[in-house]
Amino acid sequence: MKKIAILGSTGSIGTQTLEVVEAQKDIEVTALAAGSNIALLEVQIRKFRPKTACVWDEQKAKELKSSVRDLPVRILSGMEGLMEAAIEPSSDMVVTAVVGMIGIRPTIAAMEAGKDIALANKETLVTAGHIIMPLAKERGVKILPVDSEHSAIFQCLNGEHKNTIHKILLTASGGPFRGRTRKEMESVQVEDALNHPNWSMGRKITIDSSTMVNKGLEVMEAKWLFGVEMDQVQVVIQPKSIIHSMVEFEDGAVMAQLGTPDMKLPIQYALYYPERRPLSGDRLDFWIMGQIAFEKPDMVNFPGLGLAYEAGRTGGTLPTVFNAANERAVSKFLNREIPYLAITDMIEGAMNGHTVKDSPTVEEILEAEAAAYEYIESRW
Ligand code: NDP
Ligand code: MG
Numbered sequence: 001m002k003k004i005a006i007l008g009s010t011g012s013i014g015t016q017t018l019e020v021v022e023a024q025k026d027i028e029v030t031a032l033a034a035g036s037n038i039a040l041l042e043v044q045i046r047k048f049r050p051k052t053a054c055v056w057d058e059q060k061a062k063e064l065k066s067s068v069r070d071l072p073v074r075i076l077s078g079m080e081g082l083m084e085a086a087i088e089p090s091s092d093m094v095v096t097a098v099v100g101m102i103g104i105r106p107t108i109a110a111m112e113a114g115k116d117i118a119l120a121n122k123e124t125l126v127t128a129g130h131i132i133m134p135l136a137k138e139r140g141v142k143i144l145p146v147d148s149e150h151s152a153i154f155q156c157l158n159g160e161h162k163n164t165i166h167k168i169l170l171t172a173s174g175g176p177f178r179g180r181t182r183k184e185m186e187s188v189q190v191e192d193a194l195n196h197p198n199w200s201m202g203r204k205i206t207i208d209s210s211t212m213v214n215k216g217l218e219v220m221e222a223k224w225l226f227g228v229e230m231d232q233v234q235v236v237i238q239p240k241s242i243i244h245s246m247v248e249f250e251d252g253a254v255m256a257q258l259g260t261p262d263m264k265l266p267i268q269y270a271l272y273y274p275e276r277r278p279l280s281g282d283r284l285d286f287w288i289m290g291q292i293a294f295e296k297p298d299m300v301n302f303p304g305l306g307l308a309y310e311a312g313r314t315g316g317t318l319p320t321v322f323n324a325a326n327e328r329a330v331s332k333f334l335n336r337e338i339p340y341l342a343i344t345d346m347i348e349g350a351m352n353g354h355t356v357k358d359s360p361t362v363e364e365i366l367e368a369e370a371a372a373y374e375y376i377e378s379r380w
Contacts (some may be wrong), residue, residue, distance in 0.1 A: 001026055001028050001031075001346065002026070002027045002028070002092060002093065002271070003027070003028045003030045003033070003091045003092050003093070004017075004027055004028070004029060004030065004051075004091055004092070004093045004094070004095055004271065005020070005029075005030050005033075005052075005085055005086060005088050005091045005093075005094045005095070005110075005115075005120075005155035005247075006029065006031070006032055006033070006094075006095045006097060006118075007082065007085060007086060007094060007095065007096050007097060007098045007103065007106055007121075008033065008034065008035075008039055008095075008096070008097035008098035008099065008121070009032040009033065009034055009041065009044055010034040010035070010037040010040045010044070011034075011097055011098075011130070011202050011272065012200070012201050012202040012205075012263070013035075013095070013097035013101065013120040013146060013202075013263065013267065014097040015040075016062075016263050016264050016267055017049045017095050017097065017118075017267050017271070018021075018044060018047075018048065019074060019121070019264060020264055020267050020268045020271060021048070021271075021299045023279075023280070024268070024271075024277060027271065028048055028054065028090075029048040029049070029050050029329060030051055030088045030090045030091040031050050031052040031053065031054070031085040031086075031088035031091060032044055032045065032048070032050045032052075032053045032054070032085070032115070032353075033053065033054040033055075033056075033085040033086075033098070033106075034053075034054070034055055034056070035055070035056045035057065035098075036055065036056060036057045036060050038055055038060045038061075038063055039066075041055065041064060042064060042067055042068060045068055045073055045378075046068075046071070047069065049071070049073070050073060050088075050183055050360065051072075051073065051074060051088060051090060051161065052073065052074045052076065052088045053068075053074070053075055053076070053085070053244070054075070054076040054077060054081035054082050054085040054128050055075070055077055055081075056077065056081075056082065057077065058077045058078060060077075060107060060232050061075055061076065061077035061081070079102075079105065079106075079250055082098075082102075082105075082106045083105060083106050083109045083128070084107035085179075086107070086109045086110040086113075086115070087105070087109050087110060087112075087113040087115070089113075091115060092115060092116060093115055093116040093117070093118055093142070093271070094106075094107070094110040094115045094116075094117055094118070095118040095146070095267075095270075095271075096110075096117060096118070096119050096120055096121040096122065096124065097120045097121060097146075098121055099121070099125055099202055099204050099205070099367075100121075100123050100204070100327050101123045101124065101320070101323060101327065101366075101369055103123060103124040103300075104111050104127065104128050104362060104365065104366075105362065106127070107119075107121065107124045107128075108131065108132070108135065108362065109335065111132070111135050111136060111139055111141050111189075112135070114139055114140075114141060115121060115130075115141060116141050116142040116144065116209060117136075117141065117142070117143050117144065118144045118146050118166050118267070118270035118271060119143055119144065119146055119147075120146035120267075122147055122217050122218065123217065123223050123323050123327070124222045125220070125224050125225065125321075126170065126217050126220045126221060126224075126319050126322075126323050127299045127319055127320040127324075127365050127369075128342060128357060128362065128365055129220070129221075129223070129224030130224075130315070130318075131222050131361075131362065132224070133225075133227075138370055141251075141364060142273075142295035143225065144269075144270035145221075145270065146216060146263075146266050146270050147221060147266070148204055148220070148244050148245075148261070148265075148266045149170050149171060149218055149221050149222070149244055149245040149265060150221060150222060150225055150266075151244070151257075151265075151266030151269055151270065152171075152243075152244035152245035152246075152256070152257035152266075153168055153170075153222060153226060153245045153246075153247055153257075154269075155257045155269070156245070156246065156247040156255035156256065156257055157226070157247060158274075160249065160255075162226060162227055162246075163184065164249050164250050164251075165226065165232065165247055165248075165249060165250075166225060166232070166248045166249055166250045167228075167232045167233070167234055167247075167248045167253075167301035168222050168228060168232060168233045168234070168245070168246075168247055168248075169234055169236050169239070169245060169246035169247070169248060169254070169256075170215065170218055170219060170222060170233055170234065170235050170236065170245050171235075171236050171237075171238040171243050171244060171245050171246070172212070172235050172236070172237050172238070172297065173196075173197060173198050173199075173209070173237070173238070173239055173240070173241045174194065174216045174237045174239055174295070174297070175197070175211075175212065175213075176192065176193065176195050176196060176197055176210050176211040177192075177210055178237065178295075178298075179298075180301065181301050182300075182301050182341060183300070184342060185340060186339070186340070186341060187264045187340075188210075188339075188340035189275065189339075189340075190333065190334060190336060192315070193206070193207050193210040193211075193333075193340060194206050194207070195369070196209055196210070196239040197239070198240065199261050199263075201263075202333075203334060203350060204327070204334075206333065207327065207330045207333065207343070208330065211302065211304045211343055211344055212297065212302035212304045212305040213304035213308065213326050213343070213344070213347070215235055215297070215305055215308075216304050216305045216307065216308020216309070216311075216312075216322070217308065217323065218313070218318055219233045219235065219305075219308055219309065219312060220308060220312040223312055230309055230312040230313045231309075232312070235297045235305065235322070236294055236295075236296075236297075237294065237295035237296065237297055238291075238292060238293070238294055238295075239293060240292065241261045241283065242258055242259075242287075242289065242292055243257070243258050243292065244256075244257050244258065244259060244266075244361050245257065245319070257359055258284060259284060260282045260283065260284055261279050262279075263281070264279060264281065265279055265281075283337075302344075303344045304326075304343075304344045304347065307322060307344065307347055307348055307351060308322060311351065314356055315356075315358070316356040316357050316358040316359065316360060317354065317356055317357045317360045317364065317365065318354065318356050319350050320360070320365050320368040320369055320372070321350050321354045321368055321371070321372045322347055322350075322351060323351075323369075323374060324368065324369040324372035324373060325346050325347045325351070325372045325375070326343065326346075326347050326351075327351035328346075328372065328373050328376045328377075329342065329343040329346040329347065329376060330343060332376070332380065337380065338380055342380070346375075346376050346379065346380075349375065349379065350372045350375045350376065353364040353373070353375055354368070354372070
């Protein structure tokens with residue numbers, strides 16, 4: 001029986017992972033971790049009976065400890081607890097479904113303990129890919145992509161040699177504001193930006209999808225996962241999210257993976273790879289679909305994508321600054337402290353003011369994160 005820990009179990013990816021576990025019935029859940037939602041975490045603990053659970057917030061952890069005292073579960077808190085949950089001795093795999101750079105240290109700890117990673121937490125790879133990818137090789141652990149585009153690419157590469165990739169065609173819906181000018185986005189409110197046309201996801205990634213910053217993070221994620229250059233990753237707008245991504249090989253052949261927009265497929269594929277399992281849900285109906293349309297991405301009105309290419313090409317600490325500035329700016333936008341367009345303005349400002357350090361250590365990555373936060377606080 002496969003044994004998994006889920007970091008971020010109460011979120012969009014975390015809850016869907018547990019739905020897959022429930023439907024398949026042959027995975028044991030060893031550890032769960034959340035930020036503060038102890039009501040849902042308690043329900044999950046009672047249902048899946050993990051050995052360890054972690055709540056970031058110390059006070060909430062105390063409350064949870066008291067409410068599950070009838071069960072043999074260890075309740076932990078903070079970064080130490082999150083790291084413990086990541087290395088829970090009985091698990092073979094860790095699903096990293098926390099949001100943001102907070103995932104770096106637990107992901108590294110899990111890999112050092114020999115766990116395979118089902119990676120949803122793209123911010124970790126974007127900021128620390130130069131540490132994560134060699135570590136995976138050194139420890140002989142697998143990094144299995146959960147992000148739908150990267151799962152699609154991974155599926156297209158089955159049985160192929162990575163050195164025959166000519167380019168990766170990373171598809172994007174374009175988000176709710178596709179076709180708008182920056183002027184037309186000046187008055188965008190939180191509710192507008194949270195209204196994604198195809199996918200239902202956590203709040204942060206939904207905002208990132210609307211600014212195209214998510215696609216920028218995904219280009220960097222693809223660079224690390226598949227060992228390609230930034231400029232080998234081409235973003236293709238495909239508004240209905242039917243093609244989840246494609247690979248063009250050196251002989252001109254293009255492989256694509258298609259499906260309905262359902263994260264349970266890439267989650268399940270990562271959990272069971274290389275096995276495929278039945279999955280209920282909608283199927284593609286090509287008669288109803290009729291046609292699939294494509295567009296070029298608009299780098300002028302969505303500067304987040306161009307900034308991501310710049311960050312990824314430069315490397316070092318610049319992707320961290322791109323990501324950290326975005327994390328802080330998105331959180332401020334969600335709290336209605338800054339206007340929508342300020343998100344990408346802040347990323348640009350933080351990147352411009354940064355002196356890049358090559359091959360940063362984890363500490364240097366966290367320093368660059370703190371510097372980006374400071375920059376933003378000094379501006380707003
Ligand atoms: P959500 O916001 O829905 O969930 C985030 C999860 O992380 C929650 O369980 C949250 O707990 C937990 N969490 C937050 N902070 C901490 C912390 N400090 N310590 C421990 N747990 C914490 O995010 P998503 O599920 O949408 O996204 C998760 C990751 O997956 C992101 O990196 C995202 O980019 C990526 N991803 C998501 C996709 C999607 O469809 N949702 C698609 C592709 C990638 P609590 O509920 O208590 O706050
Ligand atoms: Mg994606």
